[in-house]
Amino acid sequence: MSRTQPSARPPRSTGKKRLILNLFEMNCVSHITHGLWRLPDNNRERFNDIEYWTELARLLEKGGFDAVFLADVVGTYDTFRGSAETAVKQGLQIPNNDPAVVVPAMAAVTKHLGFGITFSTTYEPPFAWARRASTLDHLTKGRVGWNIVTSYLPNAARNHGLPDEVEHSTRFEIADEYLDVLYKLWEGSWDDDAIVADREHNVFADPARIRPIDHVGKHFRVEGPHLPSPSRQRTPVLFTATQSADGIAFAGKHSEVVFTGGGTPDAVKRLVADLKQAAVDAGRTRDDLKVITTAGVIVAPTEQEARAKAARFQELSDPEGYLAHAGLPWDPTAFPPETPLADVAAEDGRAGRWRQLTSDGTVGEFLAGFGDISRHPLSVVGTPEQAADAIEHWLDDLGLDGINLLQYHTFDTAKDFIELVVPVLRARGRLRTSYDESESLRDRIFGRGDRLPPDHPATRYRGGRNLPRPEGISDPIPTPDPLAEKAG
Structure with missing residues (x-):
């Protein structure tokens, strides 16, 4: 066992359900509101500039956002019409940069904003990602979450040396083992007190408190030990994005926050219930899993102004971008x-x-x-009070715990929400009035400390439990040399 296992404190008292508030972002021009990058003063084309990300981070922290949720893909949308032409013309997630690389810049200009980073378990080895995630958790002082995806684009598979997509259930089988490797590295490889920094004896880290993981499985073989020392959260906050049966079962076992959706509000409500039950079925509690979804909020001081704003957005919304994004294997326009x-x-x-x-x-x-922005199942166009009413309905009646705010205009969507909706939500007790100076991202979401709770499957490796060599690193015992003994 680790010598200084941090203790989790009891959850904070709750009254009304508090909104988990994230901004939905991607390191590209056209994320999921296709055609709207053309709006006057939209900043989408600046995504290559570091100042874009630092300005956004400061804005979100000023507005009390919990995190910026960074989506990603590792291939192009090339199924529609048999090529990526539509996606390329519209800037539909191409060009597209690595979401993790912008996090240190945003972290450097903020103290509290969290970062949800999308990364796939299908194509890159777990040891490298474990190291990168721990590094980011160190640099942000515990503000990192990982959105676990298995990747769905056929082009993504071909980009990584495969002839086609890995079959859906196989991707989740790979992901389950991937997580097992990461848990061993993040939770089991180092004790909390392994860093001793003994200057007198020139010992920085105690080998007895660090161990290889010696993982040998169907898909991965990883010796270890983990290269970074334990970060504040050890395991980043675990997000998943799913609606499928395989994904729901996976989320019930692993996820702390699930990003999901549905064609109607009732479908979203059913998914929320299914996900919470999946956590219970996996031996956890309903409170161990939070559920968020995309929400469109178009707001102005008056309803008339909000509707006029929505109409301007609709004029530039391009159905072909949505058709390409949907991965249609046929062209309805033909x-x-x-x-x-x-x-x-x-x-x-x-x-x-x-x-x-x-x-x-x-x-x-x-x-x-396709392209009708009013067709989103969770959307509201109206005054700040109408927007707050809708959000409270989503929390209380659909069972949601939070939203990823959809961006129609960058940065005006976030500015409108911060200036108009945030004060109303705060007055109604749905949003914090300030940050806790000492909290990690996990502590902010759950209110019970930095580390995963004991009923999460990752914790079975703490202190080296259930690892082949729990005793830690040591020099091998010298084998006697019979020739040397005889010569002596």
Whole structure:
């Protein structure tokens, strides 16, 4: 066992459910509001500039945001029309930079803002990511979360030497072992008191308190030890993004915050219930898992002004960007609107990455929703009070714990929310009035300390438990040399 295992304090008292508030971002031009980068004074084209990220970080911290949630992909959207042409023309997540690299810059100009970093378990080895995540948790003093994804784009697989996507359930099997390796590195490889910094005896770290993990599994073989010393959180806050059955089971076992969605508010409510139950089924509690989703909030001092703003956004919204983003294997714009969907969709009934055909609708009816910003299941256009009413409904009636705020205009969407909605939410007890000076990202979300709770599967490796060599690093016992003994 570690000699100085930090103790978790009891959760803070709760009254009304407090909103987990993140901004949804990506290191690219067109993230998920396609065509809107063209809005006047939109900053999306500045994403290559470090000042873009430092300005954004300062703004979000000033507004009391919990974190900026950084999405990512490692391939292009090239299924629609058989190529990436539409995606490239629209800047749809290409060009696209690494989300983790901008975090130190944002952390350097803030003290409290958290960072949710998307990283895939399918293509890069776990040892390298464990090191990078620990480094970021050190540099941010415990403000890092990891959005665990398994990657879905066929081009992503081809970019990493595979002929096609890894099958869905196999990706989650790989991810489960990937997490097991990381838990061994983050939680088990070093004791908390391994750094002794003994200047007199020239001993910086005690080898007896550091151990290899000697992981040998179906997909990975990792000796260890972990290269970084334990960071404040050890394991970053674990996010997952999912709606699938495999993903729900995976989240129930591993995740602390799940980013999910659904076609309707009722579908979101059912997903929230399923995810919470999955945590219980995995031996955890409902409170161990928070659920967030994307929310569109277009707000102004009056409802008329908000609706005018939404209309300006709608004018520039481009349906073709949404069609490419959906990964449609067929092109609905190539058929007359009255064409039955059953005549043109994929043989398995698939209508793209997000949709399965369940009706006898027409191509025109199917196409009508693409690019319509009002069709988002969780959206509100109105006054600050109307926006706050909607958010309270999402928290209390749908069971959500927070939102990733959708950006229509950067930075005006965040500015509008901060200036108009945040004061109302604070007055209603839904949002903090200030940060706790000493909290990590995990402590802020759960209110019970920096480290994972004891019922999380990662904790079974603490102090070297359940590792092949719990005793730590030591020089091998010398083997007697018979020839030397005889010569002596």
